[in-house]
Amino acid sequence: MTTTELTEQIHFKKSFLCIGLDVDLTKIPQHLLQLEDPIFEFNKAIIDATHDLAVAYKPNTAFYEAYGIKGWQSLQKTINYINEKYPEIFTIADAKRGDIGNTSSMYAKAFLEDLNFDSITVAPYMGKDSVEPFLAFENKHTILLALTSNEGAFDFQTLNVDGKELYKQVLETSKTWKNAQNLMYVVGATKAEYFAEIRKIVPDNFLLVPGVGAQGGSLSEVCKYGINAVIGLLINSSRAIIYASNGGNFAPKAREEALKIQSEMQEILNRK
């Protein structure tokens, strides 16, 4: 999917919501556990109930790997289901991969080609040759970790490197890499003022934003500083939506929560 198509979807749905499919068998409605593939059945119900309110879904691979081969089957069925039934949806493999060049190529092939995700999150620590193999895929997107939303973000990402924070150096350096037009960035919502600084460095790229809501970030503040001409934001929400209820009504309850966020987004888009 191109970013132009993504922006079109955002305007069509009046939403830049991404729903994180971080499925934990201990948290989903227990009646699903008797089905053959509870994780896929859960995802399917959540996706069917929310697909018109969200432009993106983001399974975090850890939650699937935790269930071994069965988990990988659930991941494969989930991405296939989205790609077949809702091809207008932007899909993100939240995998945070990154390795030396020939090894990153294997990850890129696995997620962008075989599983056919539109994008994958990638860690920057190993530098250029660990990221460029992901960037080589046309109309696919590499979402580089810049400033994450967790406490540990302040251990290294905000350290001062030659007069600027490391995450800013990551943003700047990454712009020089081959096929940099395929880059998006992970930027946590924890401090909205950071978005003003970040937009000076990457005015045009999409930002994937975790940490709104549960982790304390404000949607309107993030949008104030972060929205650009192509909107350029994907706001992720996982637990607040998918675990809104663990009863038989979990899917309509998830829709209710998604609708609250989408309504707020619609207002923001209308004001622009």
Added chain:
Amino acid sequence: MTTTELTEQIHFKKSFLCIGLDVDLTKIPQHLLQLEDPIFEFNKAIIDATHDLAVAYKPNTAFYEAYGIKGWQSLQKTINYINEKYPEIFTIADAKRGDIGNTSSMYAKAFLEDLNFDSITVAPYMGKDSVEPFLAFENKHTILLALTSNEGAFDFQTLNVDGKELYKQVLETSKTWKNAQNLMYVVGATKAEYFAEIRKIVPDNFLLVPGVGAQGGSLSEVCKYGINAVIGLLINSSRAIIYASNGGNFAPKAREEALKIQSEMQEILNRK
């Protein structure tokens, strides 16, 4: 496995060789492709031919994920085979994972508990709460990326942060984390002099060292600066050993290459 047991194995085998099981179906002997699980059959033959010369095996997960569910089955069979037949071997999941706390816990469970690896490689960019869930497992080891052996290592890892390189800051900060005694570090062999500096910061920890041989690092130079009282080094070799031949004699040829390195290690250990 404890580090004391690992050091005992090193002295017993006169080797601190780690063999990287980075299996690419286009590079293995083509007669294996007609078998049901060529990757596992390849690994099994390599392991059987070299287990007395190596103290560790390190499958890189990218090479297994690239083959989807079949790849995960091969990975599972490989680690089970090692754990059952050669329980004295130290096993490393070269996965380079790292995510926010609750998500890292899922990865840690998947690799250290379910697959039952002795250790896993982890990326430091997301900081303390992304690494501590791995450190929580007793007698398991978290091998943190410090200074990698690829070109991109010089993009961020060697940047100057408050008067010292970022990788040194990673080493120092990680020492303050909970269960830091379970840390090992990835340090590339590309510049042996770095090991002197690194040993000032982490005198006691094991270092996993890629980049000897193929990537240009010298074994004797690395040992000169890197060996400590418990030896404290695992030198990785992948392609030079496992792809020594792609004919019917690939396993004995792999043994020959492993033996060359082990002999050099034996001399180094004898001189100490």
